[in-house]
Amino acid sequence: MVAEKSDALVLRAVEFSETSLVVTLFTRDFGKIGALAKGARRLKSPFESALDVLALCRIVFLHKSSGALDLLTEAKLLRRFRPAGRELFGLYAAYYVAELLGELTDEGDPHPELFDLADETLLGLAAGEPVARRVVRFELGALRLLGHMPSLQQCAECSAPVATAGRVAFGQLDGGVLCGRCRGGKTQVVSVTAGALRTMTQMADPRSRTWQRIEIDARTLGEIRGVLNGYITNLLGRKPRLHQYLGLLWRY
Template sequence: MSAEKTLAIVLRVVEFSETSYIATLYTEDFGKITGLAKGARRPKSAFENALDVLAVSRVVFLRKSTDGIDLLTEAKLERRFRAAAHSLRSLYSAYYVVELLNSLTDEHDPHPELFRMAVRTVMDLDENRNPRESLLRFELAVLRSLGQMPLLDRCVECGTLLPEGVRVAFGHLAGGALCPRCKVGQRHVVSLSAGGGKLLRTLADEIENLEQQPLVMQRGQLEEQCGNGTDQDAVSVAAPIVNAWGELRGLMDNRMSHALGRRARMFAYLKALK
C-alpha cells in the first residue's frame, strides 16, 4: 500500500461502525475512490468537517492493492458548501452534480478536468452565480468525458458539415445533429433553434477554455481566471434567444437520462421547485 495525496469532493458518506465512516470521493488525480475513515465519527477526529457531503478537502489515503476499499488516513477541509442553509435550489443542484459523478464515473479512472469543473460548478451553485448556466456547462463536461458531447457542426450520421445560425434537427436516438437527408424517417427528432444551437456551442467552447485553467479556490481569483462572467453576461448571451435556455434544458434532460439509463433522481426535486 502506498500513501496518495489529492484534492477531493465528497460525494457520499455512510456510517460503517460506531466510530467509522465509509466515504465516496471524487478526486482530482484518481477519479472516484471509496475509503474507510477509521475514527471519523469520534468527536475531535482527524477528519473534522472534511467528510461532509459537497465539501472540498485535501485527503491522504492508502491504496489497496487488491479489490478491498482504500483506507482514508487524513482529510483537511478546503472549502465547505454553505448554500444548504439558504437555498434549496442550490442544494438540489449540487446534489445533482453529486448524482452524476456517482453514477457516471468509475473508480480509479481519473479525469482531472472533470474534477475541476465539478468543483467550479459546486462553488458557483454555492454562491448562486449563474446556476442555470453552471449546471448546463457541467452536464456538457460530463457528456464530454463520456465521449457523448452533443455536437452540432456535423451530421452525426453522414458527417456532412451543417451551417451555423439556422435551425438544426437533433436526433435523440442518433445522439446528435442530423442533416436534412438523414433526418428523414428518424424518430425522436427535435428542432433546435439557431439561438439554442448558439448557446450550446458557446457553453461547449467555455468548457474547453475552463478545462485548461488551474483551479483556484478563492472566489475573486477564480472569476478573473476563468472569465466566468457575471449575471449580466449570462443575460447578454440569452437576451436575443429568449427560448434558448428552455430548449437546451429539454435537450439536456434527455441526453442525461440517456447517459444514466434512467431519469436523474434529482430532476424530480429540482422540478418541484419550479
C-alpha cells in the same frame, strides 16, 4: 500499500458501523474512489468534519487492490459547500454536480480537468451565480471531458453541416443533431431551434471567457433543458435523481 495524497470532493458518505463511514470521493489525481473512514463517526474523529457531502478536502489514503475499499487515513477540510442565500436551487445544483460525477465516472479513472470544473462550479454556486447557467456549463463541460459531447453543428451520422436557422433534429440516441437525410427511421428524435444549439455551442466552448455574459432567455433555456435532460438520461440509463428537484428552476 502506498499512501496516496490528493484533493477530493466528497460525493457520498454512508454510515458503515457505529463508528465508521464509507465515503465516495472524486479525487483530482485518482478519479472516483470508495474508501472506509474508520472512526469518522466518533466525537473526536481523526477526520473532524471534513467528510460532509460536497466538502473539498485534502486526503491521504491507502490504495487497496482491485475490488476492496481504499482506507482513508487523513482528511483535512479545505472548504465546505455553503449555498448562497436561502434559495435551495444552488444546493440542489451542487448535489446534481456530485450525482453526475458519481454516475458518469469510473473508479480509478482520473480526470483532473473535470475535478477543476466541478470545483469551479461549486465555488460559483456558493457565490450566488445564476444556477441554470452554471448547471448547463458544468453538464456540457463534463460531457466533453468524458468523451460524450453531443455533436451540435454537424450531423452526428454523416458530418454534414445542419441548418443554421429554423429547427434542427436532435437524435437523443445518435450523439447529436441529424441532417434531413439521416434523421429518417430514427427514434427518440427531438426538434430544437438552431438558436438554442448556437447557445449550447457557446456555453460548451472551453476557451470561452464570455460564457458568463450569455443571456439565456426562458424559451431557449427550455429547449436546452429538453435536449440535455433527455441526452443525460439516455447516457445514464435512468433519469438523474436531482432532475426532479431542479425541474422548477428550469421552468422559469
